[in-house]
């Protein structure tokens with residue numbers, strides 16, 4: 408494990424339906440990253456059921472931490488400090504990770520850093536082997552958020568735009584549901600879209616003022632198109648519908664990103680969050696930086712990464728920390 412002076416961070420993430428733990432060195436090297444997805448558990452309900460998520464986190468958090476330590480070939484004793492997602496997310500789910508982290512830190516007298524989940528997504532770009540350095544313009548597109556951020560330094564972001572209704576990932580998930588695909592829908596649309604013609608249908612990109620986004624009209628347009636086609640034809644044209652719907656989301660995201668680049672003068676572009684795994688978006692923004700695929704959707708390596716840029720809270724001052732569901 409190297410010299411004992413090397414700072415090693417144990418990150419824990421339980422904000423939604425992934426129970427995750429990771430061991431990250433202070434220089435940004437990921438020693439392990441374990442993600443246990445509950446997606447299959449929630450699939451039959453077509454989305455995440457908060458109470459089921461919390462209970463499953465409770466069962467998984469200790470084994471997942473243990474596995475992260477094992478895979479990093481280290482022990483809890485060698486961990487310098489802990490980092491945990493405090494919010495935003497499902498409060499019950501967050502509380503499981505936060506309580507587990509508090510308990511582990513308290514019992515061992517180690518410091519703890521509460522991390523904002525969205526800062527975590529941005530910090531996925533700061534991990535090795537080729538970390539991105541600020542300043543850059545960042546599109547955060549996930550299941551719950553669509554944000555344009557100006558990142559001038561580590562751990563600080565200025566919000567330039569947000570969605571007025573659905574998040575981009577939500578648009579993928581709702582579209583997938585309309586198309587009769589499984590949950591989570593983004594990767595299903597991505598997969599099916601590769602077999603389809605993206606120009607087969609023209610779905611609208613909402614025009615909203617400033618640098619904001621809107622995706623609810625797009626979902627309605629898909630619904631009307633499906634009704635117009637009828638069940639049999641919809642099934643036959645499913646790949647074309649998926650490709651065209653995806654293309655509309657990609658057009659909306661890339662157009663705003665380029666507008667923001669022009670306005671801010673920030674030349675380097677980056678995309679984070681679950682939607683950054685999308686192959687069409689990656690192809691459309693070939694010059695932008697994307698995190699590796701396994702760090703796009705929720706994981707704990709990004710949480711430990713974000714904790715590298717803030718002073719940790721010393722024992723026992725973190726015991727009063729509470730989780731938060733949404734950004735203030």
Ligand SMILES: Nc1ncnc2c1ncn2[C@@H]1O[C@H](COP(=O)(O)OP(=O)(O)OP(=O)(O)O)[C@@H](O)[C@H]1O
Pocket residue numbers: 422423495496524528548549550551552575576577579580591592593594597680681682683684685686703704705
């Ligand atoms: N290949 C893909 N193409 C498009 N969307 C994708 C792809 N892979 C995952 N997604 C979408 O990413 C979202 C999940 O991302 P992530 O785990 O970052 O979100 P979240 O944690 O639920 O939300 P937030 O980070 O806002 O709290 C889902 O909406 C999913 O459909």
Ligand SMILES: [Mg+2]
Pocket residue numbers: 524528549550680681704705
């Ligand atoms: Mg997320």
